[in-house]
Amino acid sequence: MTSMVPFLIYLAIFAASYLVVNKAIRRAVRTGLAARKTVTFGDESAVVPDRAASVISIVTLFLLWGIFTGSALVPAFLHMPGPYIGGGRFTYVVEDRDGRRDEATVFWRVAAPGEKGEKPEIDPGEGPAKNDAIVIRAYRSAQLSWDRNDEDGFRRKAGARIIEIAGVPVDYDPARRGEADASDRPKPVVEVENATVTLSDKGALIITPYTGWQMEPIWLPPPEDVVKRLFDIASEGFRGATLWEHLGFSLMRVVVGFFFGSLVGIPLGYAMGLSNWFRGWFDPIVEFMRPVPPLALIPLVIIWAGIGELGKIVLLFLAALWIMAIAARSGVSGVRISKVHAAYSLGASKSQIMRHVIVPNSLPELFTGARVAMGVCWGTVVAAELVAAEKGAGMMIMVASKFQNTDIVIMGIILIGVIGFGIDILMRWLERRLVPWKGKG
Amino acid sequence: MAELSIENVSMRFDLPGGTSIQALKDVTLHLKAGELMSVLGPSGCGKTTLLNIVAGFLAPTEGRVAINGRTVTGPGPERGMVFQQGALFEWMNVRENVSFGPRMKGMPKAEMQQIVEHLLDVVGLADFKDKAIYELSGGMQQRVALARCLANDPDVILMDEPLGALDALTREKMQSLVLRLWKETGKTIILITHSVEEALLLGERLIVMAPRPGRIHREYRLPFADLGVGADLREIKKHPDYDPTREEILNMIWNMEEEIMGRTEVAT
Numbered sequence: 001m002t003s004m005v006p007f008l009i010y011l012a013i014f015a016a017s018y019l020v021v022n023k024a025i026r027r028a029v030r031t032g033l034a035a036r037k038t039v040t041f042g043d044e045s046a047v048v049p050d051r052a053a054s055v056i057s058i059v060t061l062f063l064l065w066g067i068f069t070g071s072a073l074v075p076a077f078l079h080m081p082g083p084y085i086g087g088g089r090f091t092y093v094v095e096d097r098d099g100r101r102d103e104a105t106v107f108w109r110v111a112a113p114g115e116k117g118e119k120p121e122i123d124p125g126e127g128p129a130k131n132d133a134i135v136i137r138a139y140r141s142a143q144l145s146w147d148r149n150d151e152d153g154f155r156r157k158a159g160a161r162i163i164e165i166a167g168v169p170v171d172y173d174p175a176r177r178g179e180a181d182a183s184d185r186p187k188p189v190v191e192v193e194n195a196t197v198t199l200s201d202k203g204a205l206i207i208t209p210y211t212g213w214q215m216e217p218i219w220l221p222p223p224e225d226v227v228k229r230l231f232d233i234a235s236e237g238f239r240g241a242t243l244w245e246h247l248g249f250s251l252m253r254v255v256v257g258f259f260f261g262s263l264v265g266i267p268l269g270y271a272m273g274l275s276n277w278f279r280g281w282f283d284p285i286v287e288f289m290r291p292v293p294p295l296a297l298i299p300l301v302i303i304w305a306g307i308g309e310l311g312k313i314v315l316l317f318l319a320a321l322w323i324m325a326i327a328a329r330s331g332v333s334g335v336r337i338s339k340v341h342a343a344y345s346l347g348a349s350k351s352q353i354m355r356h357v358i359v360p361n362s363l364p365e366l367f368t369g370a371r372v373a374m375g376v377c378w379g380t381v382v383a384a385e386l387v388a389a390e391k392g393a394g395m396m397i398m399v400a401s402k403f404q405n406t407d408i409v410i411m412g413i414i415l416i417g418v419i420g421f422g423i424d425i426l427m428r429w430l431e432r433r434l435v436p437w438k439g440k441g
Numbered sequence: 442m443a444e445l446s447i448e449n450v451s452m453r454f455d456l457p458g459g460t461s462i463q464a465l466k467d468v469t470l471h472l473k474a475g476e477l478m479s480v481l482g483p484s485g486c487g488k489t490t491l492l493n494i495v496a497g498f499l500a501p502t503e504g505r506v507a508i509n510g511r512t513v514t515g516p517g518p519e520r521g522m523v524f525q526q527g528a529l530f531e532w533m534n535v536r537e538n539v540s541f542g543p544r545m546k547g548m549p550k551a552e553m554q555q556i557v558e559h560l561l562d563v564v565g566l567a568d569f570k571d572k573a574i575y576e577l578s579g580g581m582q583q584r585v586a587l588a589r590c591l592a593n594d595p596d597v598i599l600m601d602e603p604l605g606a607l608d609a610l611t612r613e614k615m616q617s618l619v620l621r622l623w624k625e626t627g628k629t630i631i632l633i634t635h636s637v638e639e640a641l642l643l644g645e646r647l648i649v650m651a652p653r654p655g656r657i658h659r660e661y662r663l664p665f666a667d668l669g670v671g672a673d674l675r676e677i678k679k680h681p682d683y684d685p686t687r688e689e690i691l692n693m694i695w696n697m698e699e700e701i702m703g704r705t706e707v708a709t
Contacts, residue, residue, distance in 0.1 A: 338528035346542035347518030360532040437531040440575035
């Protein structure tokens with residue numbers, strides 16, 4: 001249930017900001033003609049993105065990220081409670097096989113995140129059961145073999161067991177844990193100040209200090225760590241290559257693979273759009289290869305071409321090839337027959353019709369295909385680098401994840417997203433510049 | 442200038458499953474040079490098929506089409522076509538569209554430019570020569586289509602419902618333009634249309650076709666096209682012969698449609 005908390009907070013902010021913006025501060029979002037429309041529900045053209053909502057949405061994401069990671073960018077009073085840092089103690093009572101009892105105290109201390117901490121210095125105390133000391137890392141729990149410093153009769157091996165923790169009687173006998181009705185005797189969970197204490201199967205103490213609501217950096221580092229990591233890696237590099245080399249290698253593979261895919265795919269698509277024989281010959285191949293996800297080809301490509309540059313480029317070539325062939329084919333078959341007839345009637349030869357009618361007419365389709373192909377190639381190259389690569393954005397995050405450098409992983413994902421978005425923007429810009437007649441024929 | 446003869450042309454389309462459709466049966470027509478013939482008929486009477494055969498896009502199953510005695514075997518620049526909208530090249534501007542034919546022939550630039558300027562003047566688009574096609578209205582686009590066809594100086598112009606998608610007002614203006622161009626250039630023109638009025642106003646000769654199989658049903662010789670050159674077409678409609686002819690043709694087509702669709706009772 002506790003993992004639902006961020007989502008509930010998110011929903012609450014969504015609803016609250018809607019109410020605040022729309023009921024309290026509301027100005028009209030719709031302008032111009034849309035402002036005069038009386039019917040807007042169901043009229044898609046009257047739905048415009050509310051910029052306030054976009055801003056609040058992004059701020060909310062970063063805010064949630066900040067408050068659940070104790071980020072320095074977010075005021076401290078907004079932070080979710082962090083893990084308990086500090087010390088505590090509780091007593092327990094040991095009973096040996098003969099029914100003799102003795103009380104001892106556990107002194108525990110939680111070290112700050114990233115530090116080792118030192119065991120508290122303690123007085124061993126009176127009696128056969130001695131006091132114990134333990135240091136626990138933040139966010140972790142620790143198991144304490146409480147009998148290690150005790151006198152012989154009060155060791156677990158000699159049949160001694162804990163019968164009381166912090167004044168709460170405990171009924172768990174590790175000696176009987178293999179019996180059929182063992183599940184009827186659940187292990188006790190005792191709340192002490194700032195921690196919970198329970199017993200392991202073998203009767204050792206397990207101390208779990210209060211962990212709070214924040215995410216451990218190993219799972220989700222605060223945003224400033226990610227930014228810092230970006231600058232670190234941008235200046236120092238990662239695994240023998242600079243950040244720009246990693247990203248550049250990925251991009252280079254995409255561009256080269258896409259280039260060769262188009263180089264073969266576009267003429268192939270044209271041939272399929274213009275000749276029965278080509279259509280018949282390649283239709284089954286193209287139609288079969290189209291639904292095969294390029295990722296499924298990775299193992300085969302690795303077997304055939306290895307994990308080096310060649311393998312990646314072959315993979316991206318294959319990813320782009322079918323998309324571009326199909327785009328070119330539909331670009332040819334999409335030409336309105338009256339345009340071709342008009343060109344013939346104006347005296348154009350076949351090659352002139354190809355050059356002046358069919359190719360320009362197919363350009364919008366080709367651009368749509370190129371946009372899709374670039375997107376697919378970018379996704380494929382990252383996946384291929386996850387599998388095996390020496391350099392590349394995917395390799396960077398995969399290696400980082402093996403070392404639990406979550407900040408690098410998140411940084412890498414964000415960079416991959418930004419580049420993918422950038423590719424799409426670039427393709428759209430090219431499309432507007434180069435085929436302004438798209439959709440206007 | 443050219444004579445066009447359509448000699449015993451028949452067209453049968455074989456359908457999958459062994460059946461076939463007789464789209465045209467034994468159509469014979471002779472057009473003198475400079476004649477303007479309009480073709481009317483209910484849907485499915487084969488008028489577009491006939492035009493495609495004349496243009497050379499379809500080969501007839503029987504008979505032949507000849508221009509000045511030479512049999513047509515495929516499309517050629519001596520037979521220009523004007524289509525309903527959508528046949529312009531939207532990746533070219535107005536000037537490039539109009540100059541397409543001469544450019545394909547490899548005409549020298551200066552000469553080509555002269556032709557284009559002149560034709561754009563004639564169709565009233567001199568100020569729009571650098572505009573993109575999609576920036577023009579439907580009527581303007583059809584003017585470009587006319588100019589593009591004329592730039593190639595064809596002997597015969599085939600028009601497949603060129604004004605069909607235009608609004609009534611634009612259509613009337615374009616009809617005047619077509620008449621003017623016909624008189625000025627002396628081209629032989631076949632015009633296919635759905636509109637009885639258009640067929641009457643523009644057709645020196647008017648052919649009414651009947652369906653199943655597509656054939657020539659009735660032929661008229663009309664005075665309106667000659668009268669209409671340079672005149673207000675609305676005045677032509679006041680000619681004493683205009684209304685009776687229109688009623689006759691409308692009834693004829695109406696009866697053909699009813700034969701196909703079955704009689705419809707109109708509540709009174």
